[in-house]
Amino acid sequence: MSFKPVDDGLVRRLCEAVGEPYVLTDPDDKEPYSHDETQNLSATPEVVVRAGSTEDVSAVLRLARSAGVPVTARGAGTGKHGAAVPVHGGIVLSLERFNKIIEIDRENSFAVVEPGVITETLQDAAAEVGLFYAPDPASKGSCHLGGNIQTNAGGMRAVKYGVTADHVYGLTFVLPDGRVIEAGGKNRKDSSGYNLHRLIIGSEGTLAVVTRAILKLLPLPRHRSILLAPFPTLERAAQGVNAVFWTGITPSALEIMDRRSIEFGARLKEKKFPFMEAEAHMLVEVDGREEDRVARDLEKIGEALVHVGAIDVLLATERRKQEELWEIRRVIADALKTFTTYRGVDTVVPRASITTLVTRAREVGEKHGLEVVSFGHAGDGNLHVNLLRTAAQATDEEWEVTLQAAHEDVVKAAISLGGSISGEHGIGLTERHHLHLRHSKEAIELMRNLKKVFDPDGLLNPGKVFP
């Protein structure tokens, strides 16, 4: 691909379009927009534009197009596969100040939001009126709804409520030529032409820039209860996943964590967690409208887990105790970042295959001399397999080579079990060379041709998704 550089004329026109304070060219100002949460990856944009409206987005895309300059739209930069990193330079189009909750429509149970709204901000606003925005990515306190839509984010509660796509009923999006398209709406059913908005979801900013979303809200489940169950092996914990579903109860979270995950977390928090000697842990949450029912359901799950080999079951009904247990799970990612050099592989498999995946991941680690730390959304078959550098990789280069090979082995293991490359993080930059492992040549060609319909000049987030 050959792109034009950003020249002074373009910068001037961008300033005229969105206002000078929102166009950043100073290297220090641009630095925060040069990376996301992907380790060892950054690329500085030539210019950052902070859009505040659909009109801003449309104007910026039109200007970029006539100048032949690429545009990488960006939410909060919490992505882990480099999707928001402008590897071909050009414009980073930040949506962070485009962040109003336009409406919480109680009567129809929908929210209408701008893309820069933080996920938890919407959850809180909905809860205030007795409603519930279910998607719950681990980064909910900082990630943006626009980014959630573009990666089809999942999270803890997807096991019961589904992924972001299941909650998006309408989108307003802007094409690279500046045209604004409205698709979907507040209708619970709609069989009236192609589902344009469904194609945008998960397209990682390569097709269009989302400027407004209509999101389904649910009645707020007022009660939650949580259990933590230690297991003698991670495989045994993984087998417990199906034991939970056989009860007929769908939990609102079903996580597993291996011993090393827990140890890293405890080290970061400088405290002991329960059952730290166990090889694996399962965390199950049940939610609902009625306290007694929630308690009964969780007890039933606890009994099923003991039956399949849980060493113990710790129930937490009080909110404070529940937060303590959730902390065990939530702290892992930060602990890995703090104490290790690693890469997280966002594997997903049909959920009954998670036991095999756990074993295969461990074998990949042994083969390549890497430590493997696994945890994640076992109820969805979505396991975060983390490959950690060990003393065996003496040089950075050795680590890079080993990591690439091990990463690909993990992806191949997942795919051989009917799984996929990424459950909820997307393809971005770091997974694009795995795309052909998952999709046929014909399917990838079809995707490329769809991309051309939206973005014939290839200016939107170039270098992403496709190999």
Place this chain on the structure above:
Amino acid sequence: MSFKPVDDGLVRRLCEAVGEPYVLTDPDDKEPYSHDETQNLSATPEVVVRAGSTEDVSAVLRLARSAGVPVTARGAGTGKHGAAVPVHGGIVLSLERFNKIIEIDRENSFAVVEPGVITETLQDAAAEVGLFYAPDPASKGSCHLGGNIQTNAGGMRAVKYGVTADHVYGLTFVLPDGRVIEAGGKNRKDSSGYNLHRLIIGSEGTLAVVTRAILKLLPLPRHRSILLAPFPTLERAAQGVNAVFWTGITPSALEIMDRRSIEFGARLKEKKFPFMEAEAHMLVEVDGREEDRVARDLEKIGEALVHVGAIDVLLATERRKQEELWEIRRVIADALKTFTTYRGVDTVVPRASITTLVTRAREVGEKHGLEVVSFGHAGDGNLHVNLLRTAAQATDEEWEVTLQAAHEDVVKAAISLGGSISGEHGIGLTERHHLHLRHSKEAIELMRNLKKVFDPDGLLNPGKVFP
């Protein structure tokens, strides 16, 4: 569009590809494939091919393409908007014998099916192993899953479980050039490239032919309870819809029916239904795992309905009594077909607007001198507004002209309330001239360009969806 006719050479090649018994050219044999459930619409295909495998479908599409002949894929022909009627002749590609349930995967809770499986057949097979295929179109006893997917069918239970799209996790589909694409799978989450299968759902056979589907199954809710509540006006019943949701309970069905719906149904069944003197009726079903809980939830809903003006509440806990109440709802469509000349308009609006829609539909009837009979899935905002011919339309021509105008007025009323053209029946042939009322010129152009990527020669189901 200019298509080539089907000649003897093509017929011979089709016979070679799929077997002579499966290629129909005799007019009597072809007649059943010339219409669906749309009143006064038929078009005879030049040839009917009854495909039995993905290879068959691929071969037929390749042969049709090299001959320049259009192909209309067809399920059970239960559509109401003419989507399966081959208005440009050519080949009807029937999928009725391509009808195996390939797998009920209990461990992962998915079904893998061929397109010609009857919806209820899958429901029954799933129920036998304690699982549940939730989508429940009124024609479930005869309609095919392939057709459900291509129209994104809804039905009674969509209010709780969502539409067909919410249950489709993977598709195998064939492009007009014969290439076979597999998209999705048994993964609960998958952020690995564009969601190709989501674009196929609801595309009414204009993009590709679906030959296999992976469908989500749920734990079977073993208990159901139903209530029937008469209301003094249809508007009051419509207001009751939100009263149900304010309880925090999501019913598994929430239907309303006006007095004339009930009268036509009672006439067909030659018996009396409860509360026949009431202007409107609401039917609510609650399902769940626990009998006492289901009963308690339904009682709570009954109390809420009395509070907002229901005249009475009739609870049915026994299966036999429940079937009697469901019959009241299910018989309406047949009764209208038997006793009236009519057109059903499949309106959908954000659910809080259904009260206004009911009033507007009645006004449209008064304006044009038509009788209006309304019933449907009020919990989704999906109301079937039926326009009935009266003595005021003396000639067939008068009826046609009046009907077109009234139909458009109903569609406009729905759209002015944030609604859409069709909730669950699709666009097909009969609604295509309304597409521009719902979507902008730019959105329709984008849809057309996507169509060109899949079907550059415009051979798949020509004359449908687009104006």
